[in-house]
Amino acid sequence: MEKNKVYKNVSLTKFNSWKVGGAAENFVICSDINFLSRLIQNEKVQRPIKFIGLGSNILVRDNGIKGTAIVMHKGLNKFSKEGELFYSEAGLSCSKFSKLVAKDGYSDSAFLSGIPGTIGGALAMNAGCYGSEIWGYVKKVKMISPKGELIERDVNEFNVGYRQIVKKYEQENFVGAWFSFPKGKKEEAEEDIRKLLVHRKSTQPLNWPSAGSTFKNPEKNHAAKLIEECGLKGFKIGDAKISEKHANFIINLGSAKAKDIEDLINYVKEIVFKEKKIKLIPEVEIIGDL
Numbered sequence: 001m002e003k004n005k006v007y008k009n010v011s012l013t014k015f016n017s018w019k020v021g022g023a024a025e026n027f028v029i030c031s032d033i034n035f036l037s038r039l040i041q042n043e044k045v046q047r048p049i050k051f052i053g054l055g056s057n058i059l060v061r062d063n064g065i066k067g068t069a070i071v072m073h074k075g076l077n078k079f080s081k082e083g084e085l086f087y088s089e090a091g092l093s094c095s096k097f098s099k100l101v102a103k104d105g106y107s108d109s110a111f112l113s114g115i116p117g118t119i120g121g122a123l124a125m126n127a128g129c130y131g132s133e134i135w136g137y138v139k140k141v142k143m144i145s146p147k148g149e150l151i152e153r154d155v156n157e158f159n160v161g162y163r164q165i166v167k168k169y170e171q172e173n174f175v176g177a178w179f180s181f182p183k184g185k186k187e188e189a190e191e192d193i194r195k196l197l198v199h200r201k202s203t204q205p206l207n208w209p210s211a212g213s214t215f216k217n218p219e220k221n222h223a224a225k226l227i228e229e230c231g232l233k234g235f236k237i238g239d240a241k242i243s244e245k246h247a248n249f250i251i252n253l254g255s256a257k258a259k260d261i262e263d264l265i266n267y268v269k270e271i272v273f274k275e276k277k278i279k280l281i282p283e284v285e286i287i288g289d290l
C-alpha cells in the first residue's frame with residue numbers, strides 16, 4: 001500500500017492488536033507532515049477523521065468505521081534530542097522511544113518499553129504502568145488542528161487523568177511531543193527495560209492477540225482480581241476468551257469477531273456488577289457501527 005494516498009474500504013484487521021473488525025471507509029498511511037496537513041484541511045476528505053496508532057487499545061466493530069482513518073506509525077516516527085529534551089513524532093512506537101531514551105543515558109523510560117502502541121496513542125490514553133504515566137514526562141506537545149495547522153501546546157492545556165486526557169481543543173490530534181527524563185546511566189536504564197520485559201512476559205498472555213487490559217482498575221481495586229474472583233478466567237464467547245494468565249486480558253483465539261469481544265466485555269461488566277456491585281469501565285475504546 002502506497003503512503004500518502006487515500007484508499008477506499010481498507011480492512012482494519014491488520015491495523016489493530018486484536019486482529020478483528022471491519023473496514024475503514026477511507027484509509028491513509030501518512031509519512032509526510034505536509035501531506036497530513038493538506039489532507040486534514042481538504043473539505044472533500046470524509047469526516048470524521050480518526051487517528052489510529054498501532055491499534056493496541058481499540059476494538060473496531062465488524063461493520064467498520066465511517067470517515068477517514070489516518071495511520072502514522074509507518075513514517076511520522078522521527079526522534080531527536082533538543083537540548084535536554086527528547087522530541088518524538090506521534091507515530092514512533094513507545095518501545096523504540098523507551099530504548100532510545102535509555103541508550104542516551106536517561107532513566108525512567110522503561111515503563112513505556114512494554115506498551116505496544118505509538119507515542120500518539122500513549123498521549124491520547126495517558127498510557128502507563130507500574131506507577132508511571134507518559135504525561136508525567138511531557139513538557140510540550142505538537143498538535144494538528146482541523147484546519148491542518150501545526151500548533152505547540154503547553155501541558156496545562158490538557159486535563160490529565162487515569163488512562164484519559166481531556167483536551168481543551170478537542171478536535172486537535174497529536175503529531176509530536178517533547179519529553180524530559182532524569183539523567184541516569186545507560187546500562188542501568190537498559191537493564192530496567194530488560195527486567196520489565198521479562199516480568200511482562202511472565203505475567204501477560206503476550207503470544208495471543210489482545211488489547212492489554214480491557215478494563216480500567218476501579219479505585220483501590222484491580223479489575224483482574226475482580227474478574228478472577230467472579231470465576232470468569234477462561235470464559236469464552238466464540239473465539240474471544242478471558243485469559244487464564246491475566247484475567248483483565250481478553251484474547252483472540254484465532255477467529256473471534258469484534259462482536260464476540262464486545263459481548264464478552266458486556267458479560268464481564270454484568271457479572272462483576274452483579275457479584276461485586278462494582279461498575280467496570282472499559283479502558284479500550286470501541287469504535288465503529290453496530
Ligand SMILES: Cc1cc2nc3c(=O)[nH]c(=O)nc-3n(C[C@H](O)[C@H](O)[C@H](O)COP(=O)(O)OP(=O)(O)OC[C@H]3O[C@@H](n4cnc5c(N)ncnc54)[C@H](O)[C@@H]3O)c2cc1C
Pocket residue numbers: 017050051052053054055056057058090114115116117118119120121122123124125126127128129172173174175204206210211212213285
Ligand atoms: C499486550 C498489551 C499490553 C498493554 N499494556 C499497557 C500498559 O501497560 N499500559 C497502558 O496504558 N496501556 C497498555 N496497553 C494498551 C495500549 O497499548 C495503550 O493504550 C497505547 O497507548 C495505545 O497506543 P496505540 O498507538 O496503539 O493507540 P490506538 O489503539 O491506535 O488508539 C488509542 C486511542 O488513541 C487515539 N490516538 C492514536 N494516535 C493518536 C494521535 N496521534 N493523536 C490523537 N489521538 C490518537 C485513537 O484515536 C484512539 O482513541 C497494552 C496493550 C496490549 C495489546
